Structures are given as C-alpha cells and as structure tokens.
Amino acid sequence: MTDYDVAIVGAGPAGVSAAVSLKDRGVRPLLIDRAPEVAASWRSRYDRLKLNTGRQFSHLPGRRYPRGTPTFPARDHVVEHLDRHAHEDGIDLRLHTRVERIDPCARGWRLTTSTGDVDARNVVVATGYQGVPVIPALPGSFTGETLHSSEYRNAKPYAGLRVLVVGTGSSGMEIAHDLTTGDVATVSLSVRTPPNVMRRAGPGGLPGDVLAVPLDGLERIFLRARPSALRARHRAEALRRTPARSAGSPRARGARPRAREEALRAAEAGGSG
Numbered sequence: 001m002t003d004y005d006v007a008i009v010g011a012g013p014a015g016v017s018a019a020v021s022l023k024d025r026g027v028r029p030l031l032i033d034r035a036p037e038v039a040a041s042w043r044s045r046y047d048r049l050k051l052n053t054g055r056q057f058s059h060l061p062g063r064r065y066p067r068g069t070p071t072f073p074a075r076d077h078v079v080e081h082l083d084r085h086a087h088e089d090g091i092d093l094r095l096h097t098r099v100e101r102i103d104p105c106a107r108g109w110r111l112t113t114s115t116g117d118v119d120a121r122n123v124v125v126a127t128g129y130q131g132v133p134v135i136p137a138l139p140g141s142f143t144g145e146t147l148h149s150s151e152y153r154n155a156k157p158y159a160g161l162r163v164l165v166v167g168t169g170s171s172g173m174e175i176a177h178d179l180t181t182g183d184v185a186t187v188s189l190s191v192r193t194p195p196n197v198m199r200r201a202g203p204g205g206l207p208g209d210v211l212a213v214p215l216d217g218l219e220r221i222f223l224r225a226r227p228s229a230l231r232a233r234h235r236a237e238a239l240r241r242t243p244a245r246s247a248g249s250p251r252a253r254g255a256r257p258r259a260r261e262e263a264l265r266a267a268e269a270g271g272s273g
C-alpha cells in the first residue's frame with residue numbers, strides 16, 4: 001500500500017487542474033482514473049466539438065495552450081493539453097484504476113481501488129457531474145433510432161434521414177448545426193423554453209467569456225445597489241431566461257402550462273423568488 005498526501009480521483013479537467021496546482025506547491029499528488037487514458041470524457045465527445053470558452057480562460061492553472069492554438073480550442077487540443085500536463089514529472093498518474101470505496105482510516109482516507117488500496121491524508125473527488133447519460137422517459141411509440149448526445153460523433157450515419165435534436169443547450173445546438181452541414185434530409189430542433197443564444201465570439205473575434213466575466217461582476221455590484229422593487233423585476237427577468245431544470249414533458253411531470261407565467265407575474269409584482 002502506498003501513502004500519499006493527496007489522492008485525486010478523476011483525470012478530467014478538474015482533476016488535472018488540482019494535480020498541477022498541488023505539484024506547483026511542492027505536493028506530489030496521486031492522480032487516478034478508471035479510464036485507460038487521461039481526459040476520457042473529452043476523448044469520447046463528438047468530432048466537431050470546440051470549446052465555447054476562449055483558450056485564455058480554459059487552460060490549466062499556469063499552463064497556457066501552445067502558440068498557434070485557435071481562440072476556441074477543438075476537442076483534440078483540449079485532450080492533448082490535459083494529457084501532456086497530467087504526465088508532468090511530480091504527478092503520479094495511475095490509469096485503468098477505478099476507485100470503489102473511500103473510507104476513513106488512521107492516516108486519513110483509504111481508497112479501495114481496482115488495482116489495490118491507497119492511503120491518503122486528503123482526497124480530491126473530481127469525478128465530474130456528466131458521467132452518466134440520461135434520456136428522459138418520454139411517452140409514445142417512436143421506432144426509429146434514439147441516441148444520447150454523448151454517443152453522437154458526426155453526421156455521416158444520418159445521411160438521407162430526418163433527424164430531430166431534442167434540447168437547445170450547447171450540445172444540442174452544436175449537433176443540430178453539425179447535422180445541417182452533412183447529407184441529412186432534414187434537421188429539426190425541439191425547443192421547450194426559449195434558449196439563451198450567445199455568440200461564441202464577440203466584436204473582433206474576442207471570446208464572449210472575456211466580456212462576460214467582468215460584466216457579471218459589474219452586474220452583481222449594480223444589483224446590490226438597486227431598490228428591492230427593481231431587484232424583484234431583475235429576478236423575474238432571470239427566471240424568464242433560465243431554462244426549466246427538469247427533463248421530459250412538463251405535462252407528464254404534473255406541470256401546468258401556465259405555472260411559469262404565473263411565477264413570472266408574481267416575481268414582477270415583487271413576490272418571493
């Protein structure tokens with residue numbers, strides 16, 4: 001059994017960030033992943049995936065993307081970046097190792113893994129929140145192929161077919177766009193709530209997040225200084241812009257079609273929210 005000051009579970013962007021940050025502070029971490037390679041979740045995403053956030057805000061701490069990387073790095077740039085830095089000297093990388101349990105022990109924590117036990121004083125759990133694809137149970141009798149966005153790679157298998165993309169988050173919008181550039185017969189996009197449509201790049205090709213981060217800070221300062229009636233109106237506006245969280249048909253889940261409108265009216269009238 002090996003003892004570590006810090007064991008990190010998950011070698012995705014969060015785990016590798018923690019590992020390089022600890023290494024920079026003189027701590028030699030153990031970085032564990034169940035997959036055979038670093039950045040497993042990024043490796044398995046669709047071919048055309050690019051970051052929505054600019055490279056200036058999307059690199060690992062203290063490690064910029066190499067010169068020549070596009071403003072919005074592609075999937076393979078992200079994978080290469082994470083892979084290179086996870087292999088830096090000063091980080092012990094253990095792949096093909098699934099962490100099955102974490103229990104308290106005299107030294108701190110005992111990790112039961114598929115390749116043996118590890119003791120560590122501290123554990124960082126960086127296993128992500130999108131590891132399990134979810135397809136909501138929708139009523140009906142559709143007999144065509146249904147797949148989750150995590151299984152989509154490119155438009156080739158859908159040549160000549162009619163495709164419905166359900167959901168207008170980043171993945172849905174990008175996949176719909178990718179399909180339109182292939183030989184697909186028609187592409188439809190199902191929209192339940194008005195989507196937030198943002199340009200990836202602003203004026204002069206500047207990434208949207210370069211402006212969004214300082215603007216968000218300014219908005220918070222501005223909001224704190226506003227009288228409560230105006231704050232209530234702002235909450236109503238935020239509610240209008242926020243997509244509903246639950247998946248599936250709102251009616252099937254007992255939602256009344258007008259509930260959202262009523263919540264908006266209550267918020268605008270200065271009610272709770």
Ligand SMILES: Cc1cc2nc3c(=O)[nH]c(=O)nc-3n(C[C@H](O)[C@H](O)[C@H](O)COP(=O)(O)OP(=O)(O)OC[C@H]3O[C@@H](n4cnc5c(N)ncnc54)[C@H](O)[C@@H]3O)c2cc1C
Nearest residue numbers: 010011012013014033034040041051052053098099127128
């Ligand atoms: C299509 C898409 C586009 C995105 N685009 C952007 C973007 O442009 N900008 C941005 O900032 N974010 C983006 N994100 C969001 C976010 O950056 C990514 O989802 C990111 O991969 C999350 O990193 P993570 O390290 O938290 O988790 P993950 O990348 O999911 O990594 C978790 C790791 O933990 C491992 N693991 C899980 N369980 C165990 C276990 N029991 N034992 C050992 N290992 C385990 C997994 O194998 C995996 O490698 C995007 C997400 C998606 C889905």
